[in-house]
Amino acid sequence: MILELHGYHYSVYTRIARVALAEKGLTHRHVEVDPFAEAVSEGYLAMNPFQRVPTLVDGDFVLYETAAITRYIDEAFDGPALQPATAALRARMQQIVGVIDSYGYWPMVRQVFSHRVFRPHLGQAVDEDAVRRGLQASATVLRALEDLAGDGPWLLGEQLTLADIHLAPMMAYFAPAPEGGALLADFARLSGWWSRVAARPSMVRSAPGLPEVGG
Ligand SMILES: N[C@@H](CCC(=O)N[C@@H](CS)C(=O)NCC(=O)O)C(=O)O
Numbered sequence: 001m002i003l004e005l006h007g008y009h010y011s012v013y014t015r016i017a018r019v020a021l022a023e024k025g026l027t028h029r030h031v032e033v034d035p036f037a038e039a040v041s042e043g044y045l046a047m048n049p050f051q052r053v054p055t056l057v058d059g060d061f062v063l064y065e066t067a068a069i070t071r072y073i074d075e076a077f078d079g080p081a082l083q084p085a086t087a088a089l090r091a092r093m094q095q096i097v098g099v100i101d102s103y104g105y106w107p108m109v110r111q112v113f114s115h116r117v118f119r120p121h122l123g124q125a126v127d128e129d130a131v132r133r134g135l136q137a138s139a140t141v142l143r144a145l146e147d148l149a150g151d152g153p154w155l156l157g158e159q160l161t162l163a164d165i166h167l168a169p170m171m172a173y174f175a176p177a178p179e180g181g182a183l184l185a186d187f188a189r190l191s192g193w194w195s196r197v198a199a200r201p202s203m204v205r206s207a208p209g210l211p212e213v214g215g
Contacts, residue, residue, distance in 0.1 A: 003028040006044060007054035008035055010118075010208050012109055013066045014054040015169035020070040022202035023165060024079035067097050070162045082162050089156050092148065096155060096163040099144055104170055107137035112180050113173035121210050135179050146187040153196055160200075168197045172207070 007014025048064040074082040111134025174180040
């Protein structure tokens with residue numbers, strides 16, 4: 001049974017699930033769903049009543065919420081382990097994922113990236129105050145992640161985990177924003193981590209780019 005990932009091309013959360021699938025060595029079929037569209041199909045809403053992406057379909061098993069999806073991907077299939085073996089490191093991984101979801105996504109992606117990169121690219125109105133507030137909140141997030149990160153190549157040391165996979169797509173949107181990149185440069189561990197994780201084939205192959213304009 002081929003795994004289906006219903007998600008949106010430009011969505012960081014969809015990319016997290018795609019990177020987890022790739023790191024696990026799994027193939028899947030992508031089903032495009034734009035959660036920002038005026039009318040999202042009834043079929044999709046029956047699977048995900050919150051109108052968010054992604055949703056994973058594995059036969060009869062339907063799962064939404066990205067942290068649950070990536071955990072399922074790791075635990076239900078063979079391939080390299082993406083979660084640490086010890087309780088302490090597993091808790092640290094969950095903590096980092098929680099920080100990213102609760103405090104990182106909105107300022108890093110929806111404020112800084114959207115208003116400094118995505119909207120200007122499309123010629124849409126930009127809210128400079130959103131960028132300013134986003135950078136301020138992102139600074140707290142990056143400080144916390146820098147303090148939580150170990151000295152190894154990955155956030156939790158020698159093993160690439162779901163924490164790295166959760167953060168990487170958000171950083172991929174945040175770092176190209178000029179002020180985002182400048183802020184990241186203040187954090188040595190995160191900067192080194194970002195240069196390594198960005199080069200992984202799972203990240204390179206899942207890069208969404210930006211929409212084409214004009215034409
Ligand atoms: N808690 C959800 C969040 C997913 C999420 O917010 N996805 C974004 C795209 S990156 C979305 O669907 N946004 C639609 C909207 O905000 O209306 C998860 O972990 O999967």
